[in-house]
Structure formats: C-alpha cells, structure tokens
Amino acid sequence: MRAAARRRRAQRRTAVAAVSTLVVLGALAAWILTAPGWPDVRDTFFSVHDFRASFPDVLRGFWLDVKLFVIVEAIVLVIGLSIALVRTTRTPALFPFRAIAVVFCDVMRGVPTILLVYLVGFGVLALSLKGLPTDPLVLGGAALALSYSAYVAEVYRSGIDSVHPTQMAGALALGLTRVQAMRHVIVPQAVRRVIPPLLNDFIALQKDVALISILGPAEAFRIAQIDAASNFVYTPLVSVALLYLCVTIPLARLVDHLQARSRRSRGGAVAL
Amino acid sequence: MSDVVLEVRGVTKAYGERPVLRGIDLAVREHGAIALIGASGSGKSTLLRCIDLLEDIDDGDVLLDGAVITDPSVDPIEVRRRLGMVFQAFNLFPHMTVLQNLVLAPVRAQGVGRLEAEERARELLTRFGLAGREHDFPDRLSGGQQQRVAIARALATRPRALLLDEITSALDPELVGEILQLVADLKGEGMTMLIATHEMGFAREVADEVCFLHDGAIVERGDPEHMFGSPEHPETQRFLRRLLDAGRL
Ligand SMILES: Nc1ncnc2c1ncn2[C@@H]1O[C@H](COP(=O)(O)OP(=O)(O)OP(=O)(O)O)[C@@H](O)[C@H]1O
Ligand SMILES: [Mg+2]
Numbered sequence: 001m002r003a004a005a006r007r008r009r010a011q012r013r014t015a016v017a018a019v020s021t022l023v024v025l026g027a028l029a030a031w032i033l034t035a036p037g038w039p040d041v042r043d044t045f046f047s048v049h050d051f052r053a054s055f056p057d058v059l060r061g062f063w064l065d066v067k068l069f070v071i072v073e074a075i076v077l078v079i080g081l082s083i084a085l086v087r088t089t090r091t092p093a094l095f096p097f098r099a100i101a102v103v104f105c106d107v108m109r110g111v112p113t114i115l116l117v118y119l120v121g122f123g124v125l126a127l128s129l130k131g132l133p134t135d136p137l138v139l140g141g142a143a144l145a146l147s148y149s150a151y152v153a154e155v156y157r158s159g160i161d162s163v164h165p166t167q168m169a170g171a172l173a174l175g176l177t178r179v180q181a182m183r184h185v186i187v188p189q190a191v192r193r194v195i196p197p198l199l200n201d202f203i204a205l206q207k208d209v210a211l212i213s214i215l216g217p218a219e220a221f222r223i224a225q226i227d228a229a230s231n232f233v234y235t236p237l238v239s240v241a242l243l244y245l246c247v248t249i250p251l252a253r254l255v256d257h258l259q260a261r262s263r264r265s266r267g268g269a270v271a272l
Numbered sequence: 273m274s275d276v277v278l279e280v281r282g283v284t285k286a287y288g289e290r291p292v293l294r295g296i297d298l299a300v301r302e303h304g305a306i307a308l309i310g311a312s313g314s315g316k317s318t319l320l321r322c323i324d325l326l327e328d329i330d331d332g333d334v335l336l337d338g339a340v341i342t343d344p345s346v347d348p349i350e351v352r353r354r355l356g357m358v359f360q361a362f363n364l365f366p367h368m369t370v371l372q373n374l375v376l377a378p379v380r381a382q383g384v385g386r387l388e389a390e391e392r393a394r395e396l397l398t399r400f401g402l403a404g405r406e407h408d409f410p411d412r413l414s415g416g417q418q419q420r421v422a423i424a425r426a427l428a429t430r431p432r433a434l435l436l437d438e439i440t441s442a443l444d445p446e447l448v449g450e451i452l453q454l455v456a457d458l459k460g461e462g463m464t465m466l467i468a469t470h471e472m473g474f475a476r477e478v479a480d481e482v483c484f485l486h487d488g489a490i491v492e493r494g495d496p497e498h499m500f501g502s503p504e505h506p507e508t509q510r511f512l513r514r515l516l517d518a519g520r521l
Contacts, residue, residue: 025500134420166359166361167365169326170359170363170364171365172326173324173326173352173356173363173426174352174376174383175354175429176349176377176384180380180381184376189367192367225447
C-alpha cells in the first residue's frame, strides 16, 4: 500500500515537472520567436549556410585552442605543485624561494588574466630580449600559465594543508625524510582531495585560452571574430560557443561526479 | 650499565611558557618494558615524541645505545630509523594498501629490496592474524585490525626499541585484550619497549617498571606490584583511586 502510494506520488511529481518544463520553454520560445528582431538575428547568428561555410576554419582554430589548453594545463599542473611545495618548506635556507612564491601567487592572482596576456604578449615582444620567444602563441600560453599556476598552487596548498598533521608524524616516525614523506604520503592524499577544484580550474583555463586571440594567433574565436567584423555574420561565433560547450559541459559533469563521490567516501578522499 | 637501550637524562620541555616535562630520568634495559602512566596532560605523549625527535627538548639528553641522540649534530632521520613508534590514532596511510603501508619505510628509508620487504611484511601480517588482508585499504579494517597493522608497520623496520603511545585508547574495550596480548607476546620475544598508556593491563602484565608521571615529572616509580599494591606518593594514590572508582583497575 505504502509503496504504491509512494510510486503514485513519484509519478505525479515527474508529470508536473515535465509539464512545467514544456510550458516555460514554450513561453520562452514564443517570446523570442515573435520578437521583431528575430528574423535578422536568425539570419546573422543561426544561418545554416554560414555555419557550413565557416565551420571547417572554426574547427581548425578550435583545435589550436585545445592543443594550447593541453600544453598550458600540463605546465600549470607542474609549476603549481612546485610553488605549493616550496611554500610548505621550513628550511631557513629556502626562505627567499618561499618569499618569491608568495609574491608570485599574490601578483598573478591579483592581475586580471586578460591584462597579463597583454603585458606578456606585447611587453615581452617590445623588449625584444635575446633568448626570449617572440611567437605570440608561446607568449600568450606563457601568460596563461603564469596566471593559472598561481591559482592551481593555492588549490594544491589547500589540499596539502587538509592532510592531517598526524600523517606527517607517522611518516617521519618511520624514518622517512621530509621530502620522502611529502612525496609518498602527503602529496598523493592532497592531490586526490583537490581533483574536483583542479578540474574547475581546467574549465576556466579552457575558456580563457580564447584570450590569446588578442595577440593574433588564428584560434577559433579570432577566426570567428574576423568573419563577424568583415562580413557581418555572427554564426561562426555561435559555432565557437557550441564547440566550447562540447568540452566544458562534460568536464563540469565530471567535477560534479567526483565531488559527489568524495562526499560519499570517508575522510573526503577520492579513491581513484 | 651496558644493557641500557634507551636512556632519558634530565629532559625538560616547555610549550611557550608552560613547562610540560620537568627533568625526566629513565632507562629502558634491553628486552625490558617501562610503562608510563599518569593523568591526561601529564606529558606522556610529549616525552615519547621527544625521544623519537619529533619534538625538540629544551634541556637534558636522550641516549640510544649509549650515544646521545638529542645533540643537534645527530641526524634525526637516522635515529628514527632505529626506533619504532605507534600512535594512538593509528596514523596508517589511507591511500596505501596494508602491504604498501608496511613496505614503504623498509624500501624507502632503509634500502631493503622490495621483495625482501614484502616477504617480511607478509610474515608479520600472518603472525598478527591479518593474512589475506595485504591488499585491503586501511578503512576496510576494524579498529583493532588497523592498530595491529600499525604495530606491524613499526616492526617492519626491525626497530631497536618500540615506543607505544596509548595504542588502545581509540579502540572499543573488547578489542583492547587482543592488542594487549600482542604486546605481551612481543615482550616475551624480547622487544624493548616504552609504553605510554591509560590501560593498566599493560602496566601490570607487560611492564617491568611502572613510572607515574604527574605534571611533567616522574613522582613515583617501581615494579608493578609496588605501584599497584602499595603506592607511596599521594598523587599516585589519588590517581589509582580515581581509576579504581571508575572501574578501570
Ligand atoms: N603542540 C603543543 N602545543 C602546546 N601545548 C601542547 C602541545 N602538545 C601538548 N601540549 C600540552 O602539553 C601537555 C602534555 O601533553 P601530552 O599530550 O604529552 O599529555 P599526555 O600525558 O599524553 O595526555 P593524554 O593522556 O591525554 O594523551 C598538555 O598540557 C598539553 O596541552
Ligand atoms: Mg597522550
């Protein structure tokens, strides 16, 4: 009896949710489609013809974004961890490095990423220092790496701090050095705990790769922008947005999944 | 006295302004066991941590096999490799299997070959009734099993002496007996031990000497018979009476 009642209630709830969704979406669609500017917007933003024509170029540009993202992310993960580790050292001899790490994090997190891209991209270029690269792609990637390393270092640091001090005591008592204790005991636990926030930073970086367009490389947004500026067609911009969503939405779902899992498992650690 | 393994001479330690150890003297002989008893906050854990060089002392000396280990010129890592320590809260590494917990120190800190280390680890686990649990993660084990793994891990490095810090106080009462038995067996095999404990069973059945710590000083010491039969110091008497009233003696 109870079970049947509960099932009926569940069915009713599903039905209400479905109807309400239809009504809201329908109203929204009607509202937009009857707007006086809709035909114009449809032709400039949602033209199938323009989409077909521009998509291969946009996709090629997006591939550049993805490659840059992967390379920058790999660099960020390594530099971020290095900075976090430097900040956990105690040795007086390493004080200057600790100080540099603190200043680096404060400055890089305090300056808007887009400004960093400008400063590194155009500033370093203008300096024309010997030995420094001049490729805008490299400079833009470097700017992104600087900015995100600071964020990721803080994420790692919070993970390292969250490992209970008794773990360090346990490792030292076994005769491990501080470095061995970090490497085998503290950091592996810290990294497992910060995977969800790290993935959030992944998503942000994936989107911010578009910022290097201001330095000129033919990445997806840049290509679409040129199209928009010269032909007044905005459909390529929409296709770029869709391509971004194809990458960021799965990542976001993965983050949710991992977070739910780490909430379920004891001690907040994700067993991978 | 050539057979003294661990010696503490006039050790003092303060946290800020608050003195926690006020001139501790004790000597653990080879194959001997000393139990440190005393109220919560009397300094038992601090003393063990100082001996394992996890804390700096302010004054005095700790000697291992006749050599001072609290001198700044002594490498604490080297000392800790020769001592085993088990903590109240297990301190097992949750991201490693039981076997990985046991072989980490032999392989990384002592340079023992992995196969050899694993063989010894399996031996210890079998002896402690944990055969077949090598590949479980610690959180899959009961509290008593976890504590046995922790003791096995400390023994895996073949320590000269074992420091045990309240290894039963995080356990359910019915699990205390098995750990007590295990420690008594170790004593029977000749392990040298210094045991901080609230569990008078350790003091009675395992220890050769019982030291009563009060406010950072050993105010009375003697064999278990004396300490539990006819304690002389009023603080010892008061402490034991409290335990008796609480039904823990
Ligand atoms: N890191 C620390 N900083 C400051 N004070 C401390 C620290 N660790 C311990 N103490 C203080 O030192 C004193 C002795 O603590 P200790 O842990 O050695 O006592 P204990 O005898 O082991 O107690 P228990 O039986 O509760 O484990 C206590 O007053 C405690 O508050
Ligand atoms: Mg204690």
